[in-house]
Amino acid sequence: MIDTPKANRMHIAIFGKRNVGKSSLINALTGQQIALVSDMAGTTTDPVYKAMELLPVGPVVIIDTAGLDDHGEIGELRVKKTREVMEKSDLALLVFTADDESLSLEKEWYRELHARKIPVIGVINKIDEADAELEVFQTQFDIPFIKVSAKQRTNIGKLKEAIQNHAPADFERPTLLGDIVKSKDIVVLVAPQDIQAPKGRLILPQVQIIRDILDQHALALTVTDGELEDILTALKHDPDLVITDSQVFDKVNKILPNHVPLTSFSILMARYKGDLDVFVQGAKAIDRLQSGDKVLIAEACTHHALKGDIGREKLPVWLAQKTGGTLDVTINAGVDFPDDLTPYKLIVHCGACMFNRKQLMTRLARSEDQQIPITNYGVAIAHIHGMLDRVMRVFKRSEQDWTSKG
Numbered sequence: 001m002i003d004t005p006k007a008n009r010m011h012i013a014i015f016g017k018r019n020v021g022k023s024s025l026i027n028a029l030t031g032q033q034i035a036l037v038s039d040m041a042g043t044t045t046d047p048v049y050k051a052m053e054l055l056p057v058g059p060v061v062i063i064d065t066a067g068l069d070d071h072g073e074i075g076e077l078r079v080k081k082t083r084e085v086m087e088k089s090d091l092a093l094l095v096f097t098a099d100d101e102s103l104s105l106e107k108e109w110y111r112e113l114h115a116r117k118i119p120v121i122g123v124i125n126k127i128d129e130a131d132a133e134l135e136v137f138q139t140q141f142d143i144p145f146i147k148v149s150a151k152q153r154t155n156i157g158k159l160k161e162a163i164q165n166h167a168p169a170d171f172e173r174p175t176l177l178g179d180i181v182k183s184k185d186i187v188v189l190v191a192p193q194d195i196q197a198p199k200g201r202l203i204l205p206q207v208q209i210i211r212d213i214l215d216q217h218a219l220a221l222t223v224t225d226g227e228l229e230d231i232l233t234a235l236k237h238d239p240d241l242v243i244t245d246s247q248v249f250d251k252v253n254k255i256l257p258n259h260v261p262l263t264s265f266s267i268l269m270a271r272y273k274g275d276l277d278v279f280v281q282g283a284k285a286i287d288r289l290q291s292g293d294k295v296l297i298a299e300a301c302t303h304h305a306l307k308g309d310i311g312r313e314k315l316p317v318w319l320a321q322k323t324g325g326t327l328d329v330t331i332n333a334g335v336d337f338p339d340d341l342t343p344y345k346l347i348v349h350c351g352a353c354m355f356n357r358k359q360l361m362t363r364l365a366r367s368e369d370q371q372i373p374i375t376n377y378g379v380a381i382a383h384i385h386g387m388l389d390r391v392m393r394v395f396k397r398s399e400q401d402w403t404s405k406g
Helices: 022-030 072-088 104-115 133-137 157-168 204-215 223-234 246-255 266-273 274-290 310-323 359-369 377-384 386-397 400-403
Strands: 011-018 048-054 056-063 090-095 121-124 145-147 186-190 219-223 241-242 262-264 294-299 328-333 346-349 374-375
Touching: 011 072, 011 104, 011 274, 022 048, 022 056, 022 090, 022 262, 048 186, 056 072, 056 157, 072 157, 072 359, 090 104, 090 157, 104 374, 121 133, 121 157, 145 157, 186 204, 186 223, 186 346, 204 266, 223 246, 241 246, 241 266, 246 262, 246 266, 246 310, 246 377, 262 266, 262 310, 262 359, 262 377, 262 386, 266 374, 266 377, 274 310, 274 359, 274 374, 274 386, 294 310, 310 346, 310 377, 328 359, 346 359, 346 377, 359 374, 359 400, 374 377, 377 386, 377 400
Parallel strands: 011 056, 011 090, 090 121, 121 145, 186 219, 186 241, 241 262, 294 328, 294 346, 346 374
Antiparallel strands: 048 056
């Protein structure tokens, strides 16, 4: 479990005022001295992420945040960073102490967490110093409460049990391919090993999909685009599924018989991390783009862009060719995402393999709120090349099925 990628772990964020014992609570939950503890308020500045195994929950990322009541110019920046943590939180622990005189700040944060559909557990800490009447808190917050002493490890087991009981069941989909691949199926993966591929390694989506194929007891055969015709000739019958890098969609589509199911790594990740319906509907906006329109290309990770980069070079060219004009393309990389999306006519997002599902779904929700269409690399490329209907067939749906939902 320690090798589970961060993006596939449940993200548990701990919120509360300064000096309520958030860092001590993390150390108590983990049984390790992970977070720096001090009696001085404001010890935690920027959010701190720790990937670990939390029994009996499983692989998680614990996020320690700055105090909600931090003040001053720097303090406001810290609180802004803390608020951004909500975008990737699957579960929140809102920490109190018995001597809290005003709960207005916690109520404000609870309202935001509730609006984002993030489950919240109230934790009343430091009961070794002063006990608390649960009714005082329960009448003001419609959430479960656990009284603990992080310092003396009192009721930490009860808190873990509450985390287990209230963790969202859908924080991650159970499988990438389990509903479309069965035991003994032959799955051919087309993975171009060009300059973009990491030397000596496969990219994360390829690794995760190969693992998922093995979990389904199916057969994974991986080739480059140059060997696709060779593997098709060598097989006794057509493969049950072909999964390709979206960059060579057009080439693979021309080689592969039309009756063989085809999709891409990016589209599978879009379905796994986000909402494929939304991405397919968003691709329709490509047909409405006009010269001069602003397009946001969003990458989940920061990386050194090389020649032929899919997001920074190929997609802008393909979109411009489809539009028949010049587009104003902005590249957004990493965890930062514009608050105001209204200047853009379209957002094209990567497969988000480095994000957890909550993070990507938050971006989809923000796009929907501002009525800006959003699509995904693989979906966009398939649409541009006129083959979106084909790559949807593997999900036993047609392009028209998604269009009719919009």
